[in-house]
Amino acid sequence: MNMSRLADIQDRFAALVTEDNVSAAEASEAMFGHDGAPVSKADRMSVYRNNYISHMTKSLMETYELITALTGDHFALMMAQDYARAHVPDKGNMNDYGAKYADFIADFELARAVPYLPDMARLEWALHAAYHAADDTALSIAALQTVDDDDLDRVRLRFRAAVRLISSDYPVLDIRSMCLYEGERGDGEQDAAGHIDLAARGGQNCLIYRTDGPDMTVKIHKLEDDAYAAISAVRDGESLAEMAAMLKEDDAAEPDPQRLGTLLEFLFANGLIRDMITA
Amino acid sequence: MDKIAVQSGRTYDVFAPLKETGIGLRSDHYRALQDEKPDIGWIEVHPENYFGGGVPRQRLHEARTLYPLSFHAVGLSLGSDQDVDESHLAQIKELIDLYDPFQVSDHVSWSASGNAHLNDLLPLPYTQETVLRLQRNIDRTQTYFGRQILVENPSSYIAFAENDMSEAAFMNALADKTGCGLLLDINNIYVQANNHGFDAYDYLDEIKRGAVQEMHLAGHSVRDFEDGKLLVDTHDAYVCDDVWALYKHAVSRFGKVRTLIEWDSDLPPLAELVGEADKAQAILDACDCNAEKSGDEYVALG
Numbered sequence: 285m286n287m288s289r290l291a292d293i294q295d296r297f298a299a300l301v302t303e304d305n306v307s308a309a310e311a312s313e314a315m316f317g318h319d320g321a322p323v324s325k326a327d328r329m330s331v332y333r334n335n336y337i338s339h340m341t342k343s344l345m346e347t348y349e350l351i352t353a354l355t356g357d358h359f360a361l362m363m364a365q366d367y368a369r370a371h372v373p374d375k376g377n378m379n380d381y382g383a384k385y386a387d388f389i390a391d392f393e394l395a396r397a398v399p400y401l402p403d404m405a406r407l408e409w410a411l412h413a414a415y416h417a418a419d420d421t422a423l424s425i426a427a428l429q430t431v432d433d434d435d436l437d438r439v440r441l442r443f444r445a446a447v448r449l450i451s452s453d454y455p456v457l458d459i460r461s462m463c464l465y466e467g468e469r470g471d472g473e474q475d476a477a478g479h480i481d482l483a484a485r486g487g488q489n490c491l492i493y494r495t496d497g498p499d500m501t502v503k504i505h506k507l508e509d510d511a512y513a514a515i516s517a518v519r520d521g522e523s524l525a526e527m528a529a530m531l532k533e534d535d536a537a538e539p540d541p542q543r544l545g546t547l548l549e550f551l552f553a554n555g556l557i558r559d560m561i562t563a
Numbered sequence: 564m565d566k567i568a569v570q571s572g573r574t575y576d577v578f579a580p581l582k583e584t585g586i587g588l589r590s591d592h593y594r595a596l597q598d599e600k601p602d603i604g605w606i607e608v609h610p611e612n613y614f615g616g617g618v619p620r621q622r623l624h625e626a627r628t629l630y631p632l633s634f635h636a637v638g639l640s641l642g643s644d645q646d647v648d649e650s651h652l653a654q655i656k657e658l659i660d661l662y663d664p665f666q667v668s669d670h671v672s673w674s675a676s677g678n679a680h681l682n683d684l685l686p687l688p689y690t691q692e693t694v695l696r697l698q699r700n701i702d703r704t705q706t707y708f709g710r711q712i713l714v715e716n717p718s719s720y721i722a723f724a725e726n727d728m729s730e731a732a733f734m735n736a737l738a739d740k741t742g743c744g745l746l747l748d749i750n751n752i753y754v755q756a757n758n759h760g761f762d763a764y765d766y767l768d769e770i771k772r773g774a775v776q777e778m779h780l781a782g783h784s785v786r787d788f789e790d791g792k793l794l795v796d797t798h799d800a801y802v803c804d805d806v807w808a809l810y811k812h813a814v815s816r817f818g819k820v821r822t823l824i825e826w827d828s829d830l831p832p833l834a835e836l837v838g839e840a841d842k843a844q845a846i847l848d849a850c851d852c853n854a855e856k857s858g859d860e861y862v863a864l865g
Contacts, residue, residue, distance in 0.1 A: 288692070289688075289690075289692060289725075290687075290688070290692055290693060290696055291644035293646070293678075293723065294643065294644055294673060294676040294685075295676055295677070297676070297685060298677075298679050298681060301681055301683075301685075302679070302681070302792070308722065313847075314724065315722060315724055315725075316721050316722065316723060317722045317723055317724035317725075318728060321757070321758060321759055322790045322791030323758075323788050323790055323791040323793055324788070324789075324790060325721060326787040327595070327790075327793075328720045328721040328793065329721060330795060331720040331721075331795060332683065332685065332720065332721075335683050336681055336682070336683060339682050339683065340682070343596050343682075371571040372679045372680070372681070373680040373681075373682055374649075374673065374678045374679070374680060375648070375680055375744075376611065376638030376639075376675065376680045376682070377611060377614045377615075377638070377650050378611065378682055379611075379612075379614055379615055379650075379653070381682075388643060394688070412653065414617070414810060415617050415618050415619075416613055416614075416615035416616065416617045416618075416619065417615060417616055418616040418619060419616035419617065419619055445616070446617065451757075456685035458677065491691075492646075494617060494618070498619070498621065498625070499854055501618070501620045502618070507652065541787040
């Protein structure tokens with residue numbers, strides 16, 4: 285394919301900004317001109333290289349504040365810079381930048397000592413995504429009254445765009461509270477030294493959603509394992525009957541209809557449901 | 564006052580900017596803007612910050628109920644040697660339909676090459692080939708939005724060997740060929756003059772009258788290197804004295820043009836930003852601009 289002169293310049297310029305390739309940089313020197321003022325071409329290009337890295341790391345560190353709180357400014361910056369070099373944005377919407385950071389952290393050798401770090405990043409991305417998710421309208425709780433108990437296997441729900449579910453083998457919500465409120469409040473999650481006993485606390489699940497109106501904000505609701513499984517199943521297209529089947533009390537043979545009702549009321553009353561489909 | 568209903572069903576007052584000077588609104592100032600309701604003519608935001616939906620859009624709605632709004636895009640990449648991204652256009656158009664900005668602008672620069680979006684305002688070679696490429700993308704954007712856009716002169720740190728016209732001539736050519744308006748960033752001209760060794764006043768005198776519909780003022784920072792210094796357009800400081808002087812010259816040449824104070828990082832309290840806008844307003848008010856306003860050689864095509 286014949287590349288236009290402009291496309292060639294932009295292709296090479298982009299590589300100079302994002303890659304460390306000394307021979308490519310030397311080969312591209314000729315496309316730049318001297319225009320009287322001092323300062324070498326390499327120093328001039330370094331402004332763009334610095335801009336790129338600092339814009340991307342700033343964006344990552346704003347989204348992933350807990351990662352910085354947990355690992356310290358220096359480590360968080362180093363990791364963000366590595367991500368920025370490996371992940372050049374593929375669209376002009378910076379709100380989408382950093383979606384793969386949790387996976388990147390999971391593979392980041394130096395972060396292995398903090399095993400819950402990838403899940404903390406997943407939690408932060410879910411909060412970020414909920415904050416920026418598309419605006420849509422909640423289905424009124426009145427819709428719930430129209431559901432007949434005999435029809436549960438035919439009814440499915442569609443969640444609103446901001447709703448996210450997170451499950452972790454680590455107490456991610458307690459760790460988050462510790463980061464946000466360190467030294468400000470003792471909420472019983474930490475011992476006197478401010479430590480959380482990971483093994484004793486076990487994992488945590490949560491539902492993330494956004495409220496409507498002038499006080500619009502993102503909320504986190506902690507979920508028991510079975511409630512998490514039941515809501516996940518509905519999100520993935522299962523019927524309310526499937527949801528109900530997952531809400532058994534320990535050792536009980538039959539699901540508890542009361543719990544289904546309570547959970548559905550929570551979902552509707554907090555405006556998490558966009559649509560209800562009866563097949 | 565007349566109202567306009569936007570796509571969401573909300574209504575906003577229809578008002579032209581109440582005075583010429585406005586400020587760039589950043590999220591750190593959402594609350595202060597509501598509390599202090601400063602005496603400014605208008606606000607400007609980057610539409611890209613409102614892609615998606617959610618909390619930022621709620622805050623923008625609240626700000627829009629108080630002030631006329633201008634969209635200053637940063638991601639259309641009008642100077643790329645590829646067509647403007649359709650989904651980027653669609654997302655800005657959605658916001659135009661929701662918030663009814665009185666004006667839309669972007670930059671004479673590029674950020675996308677293939678699938679790489681570098682999220683920066685990167686420099687262009689000033690050649691006929693580049694004019695034609697930008698012309699196609701500006702035409703496409705104006706057609707898609709169904710309105711005129713303004714394009715802003717960039718700051719840059721390196722120049723291309725094949726440049727065959729001045730930046731001012733390049734800007735004039737874009738306005739001539741597409742009927743777009745010009746957004747003159749006075750700080751950028753000052754930065755360019757230092758970084759590329761030309762006279763900033765000559766640049767202003769080369770820009771045709773009539774096409775200039777907005778001006779920007781901002782602070783920059785100085786980066787020292789072994790063999791000299793570069794000015795970097797960081798939008799993190801007060802407008803410097805030299806730029807105020809250059810602005811006075813611009814006002815005397817282009818008339819009472821709407822002017823925006825841009826400040827993006829290390830933000831001062833809102834009141835100080837408003838103070839900078841007041842300073843610009845005083846310069847505009849002191850200018851006997853009417854004689855200049857009629858313009859001369861420039862005829863808009865749009």
